[in-house]
Amino acid sequence: MTSSQDYLLPGTRRALLHRIAVAQSEGRAPSLVAAVVRGGQIVWHGARSSVEGHAPDGDVQYRIGSITKTFTAVLVMRLRDEGLLDLGDPLEKYLPGTGAGEATIAELLAHTAGLAAESPAPWWERTPGALRPELSDVLGEQPLLHPVGRRHHYSNPGYTVLGALVEALRGAPWEEVLSSEILEPLGLRRTGARPQSPYAGGWAVHPWADALLPEPLEDLGRMAPAGQLWSTTEDLARFAVFLARGDDRVLSAESVREMRAPAAPAEAADVRDGISYGLGLQIQARDGRLLVGHSGSLPGFLANLTISVEDDVAAVVLANCTSGPLLGAVGADLVRIVSEAEPRIPEPWRPLREVAPTVLELAGQWYWGTHAFGLRVSADGLLALGPLSGGGRRARFRSNGDDTWTGLEGYFAGELLRPVRGADGSVGHLDLGSFVFTRQPYDPEASVPGGVDPEGWRGIDPKV
Missing domain, CATH: 2.40.128 (Lipocalin)
Structure with a gap:
């Protein structure tokens, strides 16, 4: 992807650097790396590090957690566009016997299927995926916690089910389908299910001491479609451009636009924050602009992808710590800084070529x-x-x-x-x-339901 640090003004670049430096310092992240995308290319990259030996560049892999869900959602939308499924179809039509078969594909994508937030114990993010070889091991004996379609309840097992759906209709493992249908066409050469050097190690930071503990890097197995992927700021920058514009090799602009539209009611606690969910994308109204994207976390890692389609600005922020900096706020701030300091220049007005x-x-x-x-x-x-x-x-x-x-x-x-x-x-x-x-208010010549009083418009005699 084409990139240059010269596309933004010095003051803008310093403001961006200051924002991530504060986030890394106050959030006590071993390393934090970020990129800003505009006009289809990276216009700024920044990093702060205290552990890795040097500031990581855009080619260093971090685990991106639930941003993986957006990739899985794209695969499902491709199946829809090919006519292999309808979003209104019940899951039972393709994966019988799950215990969640009445939920539709759209409800699974939007987290309104009523499924539990997590799989049964033990804690799946720190447990080898080989311990859950079957879909039933992920869903448990009672998959549904809520009435199907009634409320938004974020569900990791729901996206495991969607990954299984992709495998069933493609006749190939989720990882292979992902590689051939998204990663290769978009040129995401440094995104994959397993880390490839150079990559950041995952750390836990002690809440009451400036001390570190290495986190295990588990292969999530069946849960992979919900959070397995590793990626880089450069690859996620490419993915952000795709999510804003579409790419006919993967998914049309119209279908990507459908993913960005709200598809689930906001939780009561989220209403005041203007947060909702589309089809595999989180949506938030912030700073007077509409932001779409996704956050992610796994033990040792935090990730965020934030896009303002209207401003044509996106931000990627990655860190290698279990908790600490609030990357959603950082990503939103990076978008705001660029959008406000250097507003988008509109395209020239152009007349119609012809009009009937x-x-x-x-x-x-x-x-x-x-x-x-x-x-x-x-x-x-x-x-x-x-x-x-x-x-x-x-x-x-x-x-x-x-x-x-x-x-x-x-x-x-x-x-x-x-x-x-x-x-x-x-x-x-x-x-x-x-x-x-x-053409006129209540035009008597038009077929106005209820008719128009034949005496027409009038005044009122104040003496009456």
């Missing part, structure tokens, strides 16, 4: 009852609807090629926008999911 008169006729001011809206035809061929003032429902619409349009987002996502034309072909009004939009 029947489409141009839709542009302009419309009224839903007395609410004024504007409908704009944009250069990407979409229609954009939004209130002329204040807050309100906004959406973009994509042409269906038959004089109808489908909503892409918000309240009108999936809803049909249909111009209702008269005998001469002119547009009388718009029908949007049964809502009637007219």
Whole structure:
């Protein structure tokens, strides 16, 4: 991946270095390494170390824990896009007899399947995976703790199940499928299920003394799809670009966008923090921007990947300690520093190449009852609807090629926008999911439900 330390201003680079230096020092991390991505390339890399002998570079591997789940989710979305499954399918259709078969694939991806957060004892993160050779060893005798589909409850076994689903439909081990379908196409040469030199050792830091204890590096076996992977800042930077833009060799931009959309209700404790979950991605509103990505931890390691698609900025932060620095906050701060210090330069405005008169006729001011809206035809061929003032429902619409349009987002996502034309072909009004939009408020010439009073608009005599 192309990278340069010269893409950012000196003041921005110093602010980034200061942020990770504070995190490493106050969090007492043996080492902490970070990278910032913008415009599809690494624009900054920084590291602080007190144990490894030298500051690690972007090629040093760290364990990334639950960021592995996002890779597993991409594999499942690929199966969906190939028509091998539907996200609404129950698990029982593909993996019978698990005890969690009524949960759908989408619910497993979004952690709403009702499964337990962890597998039965012993503590799986510090236990050789060979002790749990079967899926039943991971799920236990009572896999479900909550009603299926009712609440978001983060589940490591849920992603073990998704890894088993990938294996069942591909007829190959999860690790092999991951390598051939994601790692190789995206050029993630330093990401894999086992460490390859150079890699950081995992440490526990004593909570009441500046002392270290080596952590075991277990192979997680069946639990691998939930947290096995090792990676580097450089590889995760590439992965961040993919999650923001898509790559048709792996997953389309539309499918990646679907992963980034909220798919689960936030836990009550998370509502105030604006945290939710998509399909294999964590979502958070912070500092006035929407952040997506994932965090990860295993004994000896912490990891975070944070992306602001709107700002075209992503941050990767890795550390080799069991606990200490709050890497989610660090990643969000790195994104904020760059986005605020050096705001994204927008693309030049460009006109439409061509526009059909029947489409141009839709542009302009419309009224839903007395609410004024504007409908704009944009250069990407979409229609954009939004209130002329204040807050309100906004959406973009994509042409269906038959004089109808489908909503892409918000309240009108999936809803049909249909111009209702008269005998001469002119547009009388718009029908949007049964809502009637007219050129004038309650236009008497349009088919307004309930009709329009024939006496029309009037004032009120104050003497009456």
